[in-house]
Amino acid sequence: MENGDFFIGIAQQALWVAALATGPILIPALLCGIVIGMIQAATSINEATLSYVPKLIVVGATLVLFGSSILMLVADFTREIFERIPDILS
Secondary structure (H helix, E strand, C coil): CHHHHHHHHHHHHHHHHHHHHHHHHHHHHHHHHHHHHHHHHHHCCCCHHHHHHHHHHHHHHHHHHHHHHHHHHHHHHHHHHHHCHHHHHC
16 A cells, blocks of 8 residues: 555645646636626627737736746656656665
8 A cells, every 4th residue: 555655645746736837827817817807798898809818918928927937846846756766666
């Protein structure tokens, strides 16, 4: 059962890293979508590109701001997984 606990720990850590990596991108996109949706509802403008383009700009800006830290987070997790490979074999 020792390997089972090991893999469950890795899976939990992978989910946490995934949440930390996607959070800075998804939260601003969600907030932008809500604001644009409220504006569309208030003005009765039903244009699909009106909500798509601002979200695309917000996601691009957040990737420029947080992309390097997200990449370092994923790289550190990958490095740690590779360093744990001998633990599985022993």
